[in-house]
Amino acid sequence: RQIGIALKCYGNDSGGNYPVDKNSYGEQIATSNDAFRSLFPTYLDNEKVFTVSRSKVGAKCDNKIEPEKEILRAGENHFAYISGLSTSSNSNWPVIVDSTDGGGHYTKVETDLGGTWKGTKSVVVRADTSAALVPLQGTSTARFIPRQDDATKNALDVADYMGTGAKLLEPARQ
Numbered sequence: 818r819q820i821g822i823a824l825k826c827y828g829n830d831s832g833g834n835y836p837v838d839k840n841s842y843g844e845q846i847a848t849s850n851d852a853f854r855s856l857f858p859t860y861l862d863n864e865k866v867f868t869v870s871r872s873k874v875g876a877k878c879d880n881k882i883e884p885e886k887e888i889l890r891a892g893e894n895h896f897a898y899i900s901g902l903s904t905s906s907n908s909n910w911p912v913i914v915d916s917t918d919g920g921g922h923y924t925k926v927e928t929d930l931g932g933t934w935k936g937t938k939s940v941v942v943r944a945d946t947s948a949a950l951v952p953l954q955g956t957s958t959a960r961f962i963p964r965q966d967d968a969t970k971n972a973l974d975v976a977d978y979m980g981t982g983a984k985l986l987e988p989a990r991q
Contacts, residue, residue, distance in 0.1 A: 908945035921973035
């Protein structure tokens, strides 16, 4: 939730826009790490909120935020980010979620990408900054976050309902 609040503060100071295209350091945003770098040091000063101990992609960090190239390097962030949203986006839409298999799905195999929490649930921070552990739906190798308006659909198939500007960005992997 702390990341969501920092993102909301960033948006409020940036005309309602969340990081998209380029971050605060002028870097092209290709991963969630790139986007989240925009939150340092004004809105966050600790990388540890981005780690989950059993994560395949973001289990630990060195907490170095100076110089700027040290902020959230590959392997220091567990969370995926939905790019293309703003402070006025639908409050039910996910903005930050547990990292997936790279395609918006989760698995029950804890050692695989998207296997955090053994594929039973995902942390979801919504556009209104509410955060919850959401039970996943689907088969053991293609688990998904259910959409609020239709639980049979994957909330991370963002182009289906958020528009073409929305895109799921995964963490940078080592």
